[in-house]
Amino acid sequence: MITVHTQFHSHFREVAATARDSFELDEPLVSELAQRITDKYGAKMKALLIDPDTNELNERGTMFVDTKGRRISIEDTLNDGETITFLVGIAGG
Amino acid sequence: MESRLLRVNLTTGELKSEAIPHQLFERWIGGSGINNWLMWEHFLTHDINCDPRGPDNIFVFGVGPLAGTGAGSGIKGRITFKSPCYGIFGDSAGGGKFPYMVRFSGYEYIAITGRAPKPVYLHICNEEAMLLDASHLWGKDTAETHALLQKEHGTWPSKTHTLTISQAGENQVGIAGVVSDALRIHARCGGGAVMGSKNLKAIAVQGNGGLPVARPKDMLSWSDDFRKKLDSNEAVYGFKRRGTLGAVEMYQHIGSHFWRNNQGNMFRGDEIRSDNWVKKYQKYSEVCSSDCFIACDSKYKIDGTESETAKKYIGETFRRPEYLTTGSAAGALDLRDWSEVAHWGKITNDYGIDNQDLSCSISFLMELKQRDLISDRDVAELFGHEQELRWGNMEDVEACVESVVFQKNTFGQLFRDGPYFGALKYSEIKGQNFMKYAMYGKGGASFTEEMRPFPTWMNNMAVASRGADHLKGIGLIEKFQRKDLSKKYFNGRTEAADLSTPLLKGACTALVENQVALLNSYGVCLFHWMLDPGGYTPQDYYGKAFAAITGIDRTPEELMRDGERICNLEKAINSRIGLRREHDTVCERWMWEPTEEGMYPGKVAADMFNTVLDEYYEWRGWEKDSGLQTRAKLTELGLDDVAEVLAQDRALA
Numbered sequence: 001m002i003t004v005h006t007q008f009h010s011h012f013r014e015v016a017a018t019a020r021d022s023f024e025l026d027e028p029l030v031s032e033l034a035q036r037i038t039d040k041y042g043a044k045m046k047a048l049l050i051d052p053d054t055n056e057l058n059e060r061g062t063m064f065v066d067t068k069g070r071r072i073s074i075e076d077t078l079n080d081g082e083t084i085t086f087l088v089g090i091a092g093g
Numbered sequence: 094m095e096s097r098l099l100r101v102n103l104t105t106g107e108l109k110s111e112a113i114p115h116q117l118f119e120r121w122i123g124g125s126g127i128n129n130w131l132m133w134e135h136f137l138t139h140d141i142n143c144d145p146r147g148p149d150n151i152f153v154f155g156v157g158p159l160a161g162t163g164a165g166s167g168i169k170g171r172i173t174f175k176s177p178c179y180g181i182f183g184d185s186a187g188g189g190k191f192p193y194m195v196r197f198s199g200y201e202y203i204a205i206t207g208r209a210p211k212p213v214y215l216h217i218c219n220e221e222a223m224l225l226d227a228s229h230l231w232g233k234d235t236a237e238t239h240a241l242l243q244k245e246h247g248t249w250p251s252k253t254h255t256l257t258i259s260q261a262g263e264n265q266v267g268i269a270g271v272v273s274d275a276l277r278i279h280a281r282c283g284g285g286a287v288m289g290s291k292n293l294k295a296i297a298v299q300g301n302g303g304l305p306v307a308r309p310k311d312m313l314s315w316s317d318d319f320r321k322k323l324d325s326n327e328a329v330y331g332f333k334r335r336g337t338l339g340a341v342e343m344y345q346h347i348g349s350h351f352w353r354n355n356q357g358n359m360f361r362g363d364e365i366r367s368d369n370w371v372k373k374y375q376k377y378s379e380v381c382s383s384d385c386f387i388a389c390d391s392k393y394k395i396d397g398t399e400s401e402t403a404k405k406y407i408g409e410t411f412r413r414p415e416y417l418t419t420g421s422a423a424g425a426l427d428l429r430d431w432s433e434v435a436h437w438g439k440i441t442n443d444y445g446i447d448n449q450d451l452s453c454s455i456s457f458l459m460e461l462k463q464r465d466l467i468s469d470r471d472v473a474e475l476f477g478h479e480q481e482l483r484w485g486n487m488e489d490v491e492a493c494v495e496s497v498v499f500q501k502n503t504f505g506q507l508f509r510d511g512p513y514f515g516a517l518k519y520s521e522i523k524g525q526n527f528m529k530y531a532m533y534g535k536g537g538a539s540f541t542e543e544m545r546p547f548p549t550w551m552n553n554m555a556v557a558s559r560g561a562d563h564l565k566g567i568g569l570i571e572k573f574q575r576k577d578l579s580k581k582y583f584n585g586r587t588e589a590a591d592l593s594t595p596l597l598k599g600a601c602t603a604l605v606e607n608q609v610a611l612l613n614s615y616g617v618c619l620f621h622w623m624l625d626p627g628g629y630t631p632q633d634y635y636g637k638a639f640a641a642i643t644g645i646d647r648t649p650e651e652l653m654r655d656g657e658r659i660c661n662l663e664k665a666i667n668s669r670i671g672l673r674r675e676h677d678t679v680c681e682r683w684m685w686e687p688t689e690e691g692m693y694p695g696k697v698a699a700d701m702f703n704t705v706l707d708e709y710y711e712w713r714g715w716e717k718d719s720g721l722q723t724r725a726k727l728t729e730l731g732l733d734d735v736a737e738v739l740a741q742d743r744a745l746a
Contacts, residue, residue, distance in 0.1 A: 063573050087342060
């Protein structure tokens with residue numbers, strides 16, 4: 001079992017109604033983290049986090065990065081104590 | 094495809110309506126593609142090395158075939174001209190209702206040449222166009238001018254929609270933009286100075302005409318699918334709420350802001366976050382045009398409860414700042430209260446001036462003062478009186494803004510064309526080299542984002558046809574690390590999404606430049622595409638809407654070739670002006686001075702710059718040493734006529 005911390009920004013923060021959370025995961029997998037987050041925060045979070053066409057992480061207008069700034073994907077593994085940051089992926093204006 | 098062009102010769106007062114041949118859409122798609130062609134044609138009979146502020150320059154307004162049809166993909170109008178600040182190809186986009194109202198008035202394109210003997214404005218109502226006296230509008234800002242024109246022309250057969258300049262444009266300030274309906278600025282490249290130099294204060298349009306759609310059922314079916322795709326993505330709702338302000342947190346997290354003239358890359362203080370804006374300032378959402386399924390715009394009205402600083406702006410109402418307004422205010426100038434950021438957005442819009450070049454001109458001078466490279470006396474000489482230059486001080490910032498807009502003093506005059514030319518002239522005057530502190534890329538154009546860790550973005554700053562800019566080839570694959578898209582476009586390779594390697598960064602610039610050229614020629618908003626509803630494919634998904642509306646069937650490969658052709662014409666215009674590889678460059682700080690903070694410290698452009706640029710030329714099929722186009726590439730794109738002109742001008746490899 002590992003502990004993974006999450007930081008939510010922008011729309012993620014609004015949907016989760018919190019800036020930070022932590023999750024205890026049985027398996028060190030992004031897929032499990034995504035499942036736990038959507039279980040906890042409901043349908044809106046699921047619609048934000050998961051692409052309904054592929055059942056993978058939603059790449060459209062979002063950005064999920066590890067502590068080194070690398071984008072994570074659904075098949076990645078996680079380390080104990082790691083922080084994953086959930087951001088809106090938009091530029092321009 | 095039926096479409097009309099209005100030609101306006103301001104010197105003679107002649108107005109001429111022409112049908113645009115269908116073949117032009119086959120070759121140039123529409124929108125910016127046709128604007129570019131009208132500019133190219135104009136400079137076959139006029140000196141391309143003319144003074145951009147002189148009567149020989151051309152000013153084109155155009156709007157693409159998807160705009161206003163109900164496709165739902167947003168609308169962008171485009172202005173195209175030779176840039177008075179950078180001296181190269183210039184163009185700029187703006188949304189809102191004005192672009193499709195031009196179509197409803199009976200035209201898609203307006204090409205303006207010459208110079209009126211006295212201030213005029215152009216009024217078009219259901220195909221009837223006339224030049225009217227603008228002496229009562231001269232000296233007014235964009236909001237006042239818009240209000241007066243709306244009052245004068247009323248609401249029949251439609252409300253009056255406008256494109257106006259302010260005092261900055263009248264004073265031919267090189268970084269002056271053009272504002273649509275007093276709300277949305279075509280900021281880049283100095284279109285306002287071109288209008289001002291032509292004594293053209295405004296364009297006002299009214300109309301209730303319809304728009305041609307070749308296959309209405311196909312268009313409605315596409316539109317329905319497009320809406321469903323957008324609605325299925327919760328991130329689109331996030332974008333509706335915050336617009337591009339949602340980027341503030343991401344940029345803060347990865348270190349992509351431009352703080353104090355890019356001495357840093359993170360905002361200071363806790364206030365400038367999109368959450369705080371939404372909670373304290375956002376009063377209601379608004380759709381920028383009726384042809385948009387997202388509606389990301391919103392309004393604020395300050396009531397003084399938001400913060401202590403906000404009390405200074407009680408009653409002020411305007412649009413929510415977009416990211417670059419925020420990046421220039423909270424970043425370049427270090428303004429730390431949302432009310433000041435909003436006020437900066439409003440005054441730069443009302444004065445019709447580009448907040449990128451303007452903020453970088455001010456932050457350049459503030460940095461010189463911070464480093465004691467100039468004295469209080471030097472500053473007093475520039476402003477004609479004692480003037481403080483404090484980071485984060487709105488009064489000091491406003492003094493600088495008014496200096497430039499009204500050309501009040503030496504500072505305003507030196508920096509009328511932005512930080513590069515201002516710094517160059519000031520270095521000469523003082524006998525010192527201050528260029529290390531001037532932030533710019535190609536053409537001397539500036540941009541308030543951290544570029545050093547992002548090789549595709551940096552390459553865009555060096556090669557964008559209209560001068561340093563992120564929109565021409567926006568590097569989303571890289572910044573958002575979209576390995577899926579890298580694989581899709583580069584035969585399974587992932588390097589375009591990997592910040593640690595120069596590989597595929599030049600290729601990615603070329604790819605996205607072609608895609609963006611296509612979107613700009615359709616006349617749609619880039620944000621719908623960025624939210625990726627159709628799999629990030631303007632050549633495929635959007636191509637179906639283009640076919641339904643115009644009746645022009647194209648394969649995705651053909652459309653990509655069309656985008657490439659459009660980019661090559663912009664390049665050819667710059668090559669005729671004399672631009673070569675050495676002009677594809679960026680400023681000293683970006684090139685040599687390492688980032689000290691953010692997620693990617695220790696980065697400089699020089700690490701990858703030449704490798705990326707070489708690769709860009711390779712993917713473009715251009716000659717690497719000179720940066721010039723080859724006859725083979727132009728022939729492949731069906732541009733033999735362009736190659737001939739370049740050969741005559743010795744601007745072909």
